[in-house]
Amino acid sequence: MEIRWLGHSAFEIISDDDVKILIDPFISNNPACQIPVEEINPDIILLTHGHSDHVGDALEISNRTNAPIACIHEISLFLAKQGIRNIGVNIGGSFVYHNIKFTMLEAKHSSAIDMVEEIVPGGEAAGFLITFEDGTSIYHCGDTGLFGDMKDIVGSIYKPDVVLVPIGDKFTMGPFEAALASMWMNPKVVIPMHYNTFPPIEQDPAIFANFVSQFNPNIDVVVMNPEEYFEYNPEDYQD
Numbered sequence: 001m002e003i004r005w006l007g008h009s010a011f012e013i014i015s016d017d018d019v020k021i022l023i024d025p026f027i028s029n030n031p032a033c034q035i036p037v038e039e040i041n042p043d044i045i046l047l048t049h050g051h052s053d054h055v056g057d058a059l060e061i062s063n064r065t066n067a068p069i070a071c072i073h074e075i076s077l078f079l080a081k082q083g084i085r086n087i088g089v090n091i092g093g094s095f096v097y098h099n100i101k102f103t104m105l106e107a108k109h110s111s112a113i114d115m116v117e118e119i120v121p122g123g124e125a126a127g128f129l130i131t132f133e134d135g136t137s138i139y140h141c142g143d144t145g146l147f148g149d150m151k152d153i154v155g156s157i158y159k160p161d162v163v164l165v166p167i168g169d170k171f172t173m174g175p176f177e178a179a180l181a182s183m184w185m186n187p188k189v190v191i192p193m194h195y196n197t198f199p200p201i202e203q204d205p206a207i208f209a210n211f212v213s214q215f216n217p218n219i220d221v222v223v224m225n226p227e228e229y230f231e232y233n234p235e236d237y238q239d
Helices: 058-065 073-081 149-158 175-185 205-215
Strands: 002-005 011-014 020-023 044-046 069-072 086-089 094-097 100-106 126-131 137-140 162-166 189-193 229-231
Touching: 002 189, 044 058, 058 069, 069 073, 073 086, 086 094, 100 149, 137 149, 149 175, 162 175, 175 189, 175 205, 189 205
Parallel strands: 020 044, 044 069, 069 086, 137 162, 162 189
Antiparallel strands: 002 011, 002 229, 011 020, 094 100, 100 126, 126 137
């Protein structure tokens, strides 16, 4: 599969069957992403929470492509009122779309829908575990602080192959906490996100990579540039 980072927490994941998954599509107002939003054509959109730097262009893209937006129940109610095709789900729940399993997992963060004039509740913040037909899985942590279930549930039960983890600090985990979370989850590959978009979350990803190498040198840290692709091949990471 291919993973393309679009800057901030936005990713496009393309399965081996060419299913395009778009996560937190903060595109047109994202200073780290120069891709025209009109070039983004997903089969499904995932929203981890209601903040404008994660909802981004989701409604416009969904309207144009008819891709459903999968999100927590409260945001799905808001989208339904806008006439947006959606898939409501909640923490711990799963659904299957295009033979891919999507599981919503917990995140420690706020989730008000703040892209409208009057801020409305957005339920709980979340992350998504994406499991493909061959069993390969990717976990997008969403915006989150460090919490024990990353070890006890995500690491012990779900065992993701690839983890997309925020390192920006201030609003999420910083490099040290993100490296500790990576050790707990023990993926084959970890990709840092949610940093260097704006001055308050400026970070050197090499610091994160150094922490990871100290905690667990077997984890491959892949530092991406915005708009860059990374191809994950499970055979490259067999024990």
